[in-house]
Amino acid sequence: MFGILVSAANVVLGFILRSVIAKFFLYFALYFFVTETVSLLQSSHLLPSAASLAGAFGSVGNDVWYFLDLCAFNYGAPLVLSAYVTRFIIRRLPIIG
Incomplete structure (x- = not known):
């Protein structure tokens, strides 16, 4: 029974670390890059x-x-x-x- 619980916890932890946290940091970096780029373009009067x-x-x-x-x-x-x-x-x- 303990092996099944450890295996299930391992699967859930692997899913969270591989997909949820990695995608969060990736999309945060993309959001930060786009917002800073647009503000830079607006401040330099290119838009x-x-x-x-x-x-x-x-x-x-x-x-x-x-x-x-x-x-x-x-x-x-x-x-x-x-x-x-x-x-x-x-x-x-x-x-x-």
Whole structure:
């Protein structure tokens, strides 16, 4: 009976050490790398800011803005842009993409 319990404890401990803890450290390292890289890109002004995009759309006329507001462009454009940036970042990670 003692051998069965030791064997079961060995299997559970091996599973926890091999999969759970190793994946935790791996995903934490990936999360830390991505967050620090994005903050570095934002601080060095390599990513566009909201002020530069507002300046780019400043010359659009009122008749065009009516249709852009009708299609919820102010919600959809940042959503699509962030989705493309996220897809780009994820595909560059060798483990995930």
